[in-house]
Amino acid sequence: MPREVEISIIEREFIQNALQEGIRRDGREFDAFRPLELNFGDEYGVADVQLGKTRVIVRISVDVVAPPPERKFDGVFQIVTEFSPMASPAFEVGRPTDAEVILSRVLEKAIRRSNALDTESLCIIAGLKCFALRADVHIVDHDGGLIDASCIAVMAALQHFRRPDVIVEGEKATVLSTRERDPIPLSILHQPLSVTFSYYEEGNLFLVDADLAEEQVRQGEIIITMNRHGEICQVNKYGGAPVEPLDLLNLNNVALQKVKDISKFIQQKLDEDAKKRDAGGLMAELSAENAR
Amino acid sequence: MHPTTQLSPLHRADGSATYTSNGYTIIGAVNGPIEVQRRDELPTEATLEVNVRPAVGVGSPRERHLETLLHGALRSVVLTESLPRSLVQITLQVSGMPSEEGDCGVSSSLSILPHLLHTALLALLSASIPLSTILTAALVVIPSSSSTPLVSPTANQLLRAKPIRSAHVFAFSGDGSLLMNESDGVFSLQEWDEAVEATEEVCCKEEGGVGLSEGMEVDGREGGSLDTWLREVVRGKVNWEMRWKTAR
Numbered sequence: 001m002p003r004e005v006e007i008s009i010i011e012r013e014f015i016q017n018a019l020q021e022g023i024r025r026d027g028r029e030f031d032a033f034r035p036l037e038l039n040f041g042d043e044y045g046v047a048d049v050q051l052g053k054t055r056v057i058v059r060i061s062v063d064v065v066a067p068p069p070e071r072k073f074d075g076v077f078q079i080v081t082e083f084s085p086m087a088s089p090a091f092e093v094g095r096p097t098d099a100e101v102i103l104s105r106v107l108e109k110a111i112r113r114s115n116a117l118d119t120e121s122l123c124i125i126a127g128l129k130c131f132a133l134r135a136d137v138h139i140v141d142h143d144g145g146l147i148d149a150s151c152i153a154v155m156a157a158l159q160h161f162r163r164p165d166v167i168v169e170g171e172k173a174t175v176l177s178t179r180e181r182d183p184i185p186l187s188i189l190h191q192p193l194s195v196t197f198s199y200y201e202e203g204n205l206f207l208v209d210a211d212l213a214e215e216q217v218r219q220g221e222i223i224i225t226m227n228r229h230g231e232i233c234q235v236n237k238y239g240g241a242p243v244e245p246l247d248l249l250n251l252n253n254v255a256l257q258k259v260k261d262i263s264k265f266i267q268q269k270l271d272e273d274a275k276k277r278d279a280g281g282l283m284a285e286l287s288a289e290n291a292r
Numbered sequence: 293m294h295p296t297t298q299l300s301p302l303h304r305a306d307g308s309a310t311y312t313s314n315g316y317t318i319i320g321a322v323n324g325p326i327e328v329q330r331r332d333e334l335p336t337e338a339t340l341e342v343n344v345r346p347a348v349g350v351g352s353p354r355e356r357h358l359e360t361l362l363h364g365a366l367r368s369v370v371l372t373e374s375l376p377r378s379l380v381q382i383t384l385q386v387s388g389m390p391s392e393e394g395d396c397g398v399s400s401s402l403s404i405l406p407h408l409l410h411t412a413l414l415a416l417l418s419a420s421i422p423l424s425t426i427l428t429a430a431l432v433v434i435p436s437s438s439s440t441p442l443v444s445p446t447a448n449q450l451l452r453a454k455p456i457r458s459a460h461v462f463a464f465s466g467d468g469s470l471l472m473n474e475s476d477g478v479f480s481l482q483e484w485d486e487a488v489e490a491t492e493e494v495c496c497k498e499e500g501g502v503g504l505s506e507g508m509e510v511d512g513r514e515g516g517s518l519d520t521w522l523r524e525v526v527r528g529k530v531n532w533e534m535r536w537k538t539a540r
Contacts (some may be wrong), residue, residue, distance in 0.1 A: 041388060042409055053303050057387055061348045080416055086383040093343055093351075136348055136387055140319060142300045161319040 004090040007216040014215045019200055031254055034207045036262070038156055038269045044183065045161030049153040052211060053143035058153040059136045060161040064175060067123065067130040076132035077123020079107050079154060087142035094266070099146065106147050107137070108234060110192050110225040111154055114233035118187040120214050124173045126225040129142060131163060133186075144212035147223055150196040156266050160273065161186055163226065190227040193262050197222045203243040208258065222248070224255040227264040294521045295410060299418045299529045305383075307419020311411040311533075314446045315390030318407055320415035324380030332379065337372035343383045344408065354401050358408060365472040366412055371422040380421055382412050390447035397456045398433055399476050406444070407473075408431050410522075411507055417526055427471055428456045428495040428518040429463035434479060434485040441483075441490045458483065462491040466519065495519060 015025060024030065034052030041048065045060030067074060073107070081104040083091035091097060096104075109113015112217035122131040135157065136149050162183035167174045198210040206222075207214060215221075226232045232252065237243065295313030302308035307501045312318075325338060332339045344355045362382075370380060385449035386404070393400055406429035413427055430444045435453040442453060450456065458477030465471045470488065479487075497517040531538070 043388070043391065044325065046388070055302070059347055059387070080350070082345075082350060083324060083382050084383050085343060085383060086302070086305060086308075086319070086385060089323040089326055089381060138345070138387065140385065141304050143304065 004088060007213055008173075013212065014046070015213060016200065017291060019205055019207075024207070026211070030206065031208045031258075033148075033258065033262075034188045034211070036108050037257035038161050038266065040269070040273045045157050046126055047153045047157035047160060049149050049156065051152070051209070053141055053147050054145050054149050054211075055139075056146070056153045057138045057140055057158040059138070060157050060257075061134050061136070062161075062163050063132045063134070064124070064129055064173075066128060067126075067172075069127075070175040072127040072192050073123050074119040075130040076118050077112055077117050077122070077135075078133070079104065079135045079137065080110060081107065081137040081150065083139050083142075087139040089105045101148055103137075103150060105195065106223055106225070107150060107154060108148070109234045109236075110151055110194055111158075114192050114225070115189055116155070116192050117158060118189050121187040122163075125168060127170065129173055133161075141211065142172065144215045145209050146195065147194050148209060148240050151192070151221075151225070152262060153176070154193050155193060158186060158271070159188060159191070160267065168269065190229070190231070191263055192227050193259045194223055194225045195258045197224070197251050197254075199239070199243065200243065203241045203247065206247070206254075208217070208254065219247065222251060222252060222278040226252070226255055226259055228256075228260045230256050294337075294518070295407070297410075297434070297525055299358060299412055299414060299525065305419075307415050307417070308412035309411055309418055309423070310442075311319060311386075311407060311414060313407055313410075314444065315388070315393075316404060316407045317388030317412040319385045319387055320411035320413040321385075322380065322412075322419035322420060322421060323383075324421055325375045325378035326381065328377060328379035333377055333532045334372075336376050338370070338375035338377075339379045340367055340370060340372065341379060341381045342366065342412070343366060343381070345383070345385045347386045355479055357388070357402055358405065361405060362408055362412060365409060365427065368415070368424070368471060369423050369427055369465070370416065371424050374422050379529070380416075382415065384408050384411055384415075392447040392451050395452045396433075396447050396450035398459045402448075402459050402461050402476055403431055403450075405474065406463070406481075409463055410518075413522070414525070418529070425466040426519070426522055427463050427465055428522060429461060429472070430491045430494050430518065431459065431461050433459045434477075434487065436481055441487050443494045445491050457489075459486045459493075460484070462488060464492060464495045464519075466496075468492065468496045478523060493517070497504050 037050040039048045045268045047058045049056045083100045085091055122194040124130055135154050162185055163181050165176045168174050198207045223236040225234045298310045300308055309320045343361045344358045392428050407423050409429040432441045432443050434441050434457050436455045436457045458479035462474040463472035467491040497518040
């Protein structure tokens with residue numbers, strides 16, 4: 001399998017020199033995201049996120065399984081990230097690269113361990129049956145910023161997904177198909193989103209949403225995951241150069257602003273999609289959702 | 293309805309295509325010719341690697357089976373001798389399937405096969421990999437209730453035509469010869485012949501040819517065979533790429 005093409009020395013120096021003069025390769029501000037696009041599929045729970053040239057498709061699927069014996073009252077939630085040679089020939093099937101390991105670890109921490117999804121609501125009969133939710137992250141096109149894009153895609157898909165309704169009678173549970181009963185949305189406790197900062201110049205210069213070339217030149221990265229209320233879920237620092245604590249605090253403020261913007265964007269897209277589906281205005285009557 | 297497709301939507305892969313037909317959405321990407329691993333290297337021809345990735349979950353034996361079938365069919369299409377000691381890597385990511393897919397009575401590896409073949413071919417064309425010919429493929433099913441074969445039915449049609457006696461996938465090359473066949477179920481030789489004929493009609497009927505096309509226009513199948521569609525797609529792409537030359 002060919003290795004990832006390393007960036008040439010000339011290009012590396014060009015990017016570094018340009019950054020010193022305060023210019024990014026594509027003319028963006030230092031704290032600007034690339035244009036973000038979000039599309040939902042015809043089915044529930046499919047989100048297609050494009051962040052510049054990076055493209056990630058997430059699909060949520062659900063299955064009924066027996067819960068693990070040590071967590072009888074919880075459902076199962078799993079995020080699966082597997083890179084394919086589609087995104088880059090350097091990705092080999094069945095042999096995870098470092099980037100893939102970091103991505104799955106960050107997503108795991110950001111979304112699963114921060115309890116973004118209320119897994120207790122996925123329980124059908126304690127100890128016997130629960131929903132197993134699965135988020136498949138497909139990296140289709142790779143131009144840097146995979147963590148941010150995947151995080152947006154997973155959260156958008158989770159908010160878009162509807163699970164089938166169930167009727168429980170004693171020990172017997174019946175899963176109703178979407179034709180019998182309108183499926184119900186997942187209970188999501190908060191919406192964590194990641195913002196990746198790449199740092200250069202011994203930690204004196206920070207870029208938001210670096211593209212692949214900028215990622216190859218950077219000294220390290222800081223990944224901050226927080227929700228729009230400013231609650232930090234995780235801070236990760238990869239790479240050697242030291243970073244001032246004050247800078248880190250500043251980054252948190254920048255991240256909060258970005259997360260707020262993106263949350264608003266996702267909500268707006270969700271509303272548009274709901275309006276499109278709710279063609280006759282009958283959704284409210286069909287819904288089986290309880291007022292909480 | 294002809295499939296809708298877009299050539300080269302991805303910027304990183306050497307060639308790519310998105311393909312939507314009958315509820316199936318597939319993204320195909322081709323990288324090649326690239327460096328091949330020592331153990332896969334062939335001294336006189338290119339190694340072909342096919343990866344099929346399901347929409348949900350990781351690859352199962354079903355995907356491995358599909359990969360073997362695709363590998364066999366595509367190897368006879370790609371001019372592997374002209375790219376010795378290199379690798380042509382084909383990745384097919386299924387991103388959408390019709391919701392009725394599971395219970396329409398046809399093996400799911402058969403119903404998706406023609407779509408995978410088309411996507412792979414479009415991606416190969418987009419990557420400019422030398423090919424000896426093109427291919428078109430279609431699914432035919434023969435329901436138990438009637439003996440008229442259904443050509444490239446939608447999942448909904450299949451659901452209504454249940455129970456299904458046999459299902460076949462045929463692939464034809466550009467000059468109209470049979471390239472590949474996968475059949476499943478119980479059928480007589482005569483039925484198989486009819487199925488081949490019906491598929492040939494859909495895949496590679498010449499423009500203006502006369503055949504048993506009356507039944508098909510009812511299905512809204514217009515605008516020529518799959519072969520014509522494929523050529524039209526590529527012509528459109530080439531026209532777009534060459535617009536700098538043709539514009540005055």
